[in-house]
Amino acid sequence: MEKPNPQRITDADSDLIRAINEGQNDRFYELVRKYEGRLYSFSMKVCGNVQDAEDLVQDTFLTVFRYIGDFRFETRFKNWLYRIATSACLKKKRRSKFAPERELSLEDFLPGENEPRPSETPRWARTPSEKLLDEELAQTLNQAILDLPEKYRMVVVLRDVEGFSTEETAQILQLSASNVKVRLHRARLSLRETLKGYFEDAP
Numbered sequence: 001m002e003k004p005n006p007q008r009i010t011d012a013d014s015d016l017i018r019a020i021n022e023g024q025n026d027r028f029y030e031l032v033r034k035y036e037g038r039l040y041s042f043s044m045k046v047c048g049n050v051q052d053a054e055d056l057v058q059d060t061f062l063t064v065f066r067y068i069g070d071f072r073f074e075t076r077f078k079n080w081l082y083r084i085a086t087s088a089c090l091k092k093k094r095r096s097k098f099a100p101e102r103e104l105s106l107e108d109f110l111p112g113e114n115e116p117r118p119s120e121t122p123r124w125a126r127t128p129s130e131k132l133l134d135e136e137l138a139q140t141l142n143q144a145i146l147d148l149p150e151k152y153r154m155v156v157v158l159r160d161v162e163g164f165s166t167e168e169t170a171q172i173l174q175l176s177a178s179n180v181k182v183r184l185h186r187a188r189l190s191l192r193e194t195l196k197g198y199f200e201d202a203p
Helices: 014-021 025-047 050-070 077-094 135-147 150-161 166-173 177-199
Strands: none
Touching: 014 025, 014 050, 025 050, 025 077, 025 135, 025 150, 050 077, 077 150, 077 166, 135 150, 135 177, 150 166, 150 177, 166 177
């Protein structure tokens, strides 16, 4: 029995992608202009190194340009783009020196496997933007994210920083939604410990 065709997803980028695939290659720069800043910010948060971040953005767009003809509109273009960026980051990390020399142990912070895991957004992620603009806090947060083990860092950046849903994060990282939730909870616990000094006096 033939499988039904997956539902085609239309978003703000769909018409542009179709135009590119119909031969208007010069319009690819519209995608670059739209996403290069976001991808650079994402890359800095997972790499912490300007040169590596710039390389990752370039590698991502080169891969997108090469394979955009294979895009089947089965997901949002942005999700597909970040999956490519994440894959490029993981590949580069394996041969780069920007990885932390040791992975932090989060076991002291973890609840038992059967204990309920809160799903609420952590206070640091809900803080008004004006407070997050505080230079010292921003630097501390960025470093705390960089110090997370890779599997937790990717999840927290995609979910809490880039704003992807749990399901989208799972799709990008090719994980189950429940796995994303567990990793996100552990990442938030570690970040909370690092940042609690900024918020212990907050109501």
